[in-house]
Amino acid sequence: MTASPTVAKRYIEQRDKGFWIEGTRVSLDSVVYAFLNGESPESIAQNFPLLSLEQIYGAIAFYLANRKLIDVYLKEGEKEFEKLQQSLGEKNPSLYEKLKAALMQKQSKT
Incomplete structure (x- = not known):
């Protein structure tokens, strides 16, 4: 029997009028601003050791998929x-x- 594929995961949650990395106290803003300043996901991971590389890529993907909404929010x-x-x-x-x-x-x- 082969392993079934992973169902889509949530990386971002909305709390208190803000966006946060799911299950953490790290704001989406922090990751997005670092990304927009040209930092690589690996560099962002070094600056936010509580986050996994998967979470950072998930946050960036969320931003890119919802760019208009998040740009207004920022x-x-x-x-x-x-x-x-x-x-x-x-x-x-x-x-x-x-x-x-x-x-x-x-x-x-x-």
Whole structure:
């Protein structure tokens, strides 16, 4: 008797208005941004040791199959992040400037 083929697996789940790698606390955003920045699945696996290579390929396949939806989702997340940055800048300008300077310093090293 031969082994039966594997039935399609779910690699992504939607929770709390976000997309996550199934059964983990790793967001789909993390994998997609790394992929869009040119990282290979193997490199992403090194940066996220909790994920298997299969999960990473599954996440990338999900993104590619649902690109329009996920791109809109990512843009909405970026807008929300910008709002939070602006709010922090208004509430605590000195902390905001320190964080901004640290980020610029980090970016200049790469």
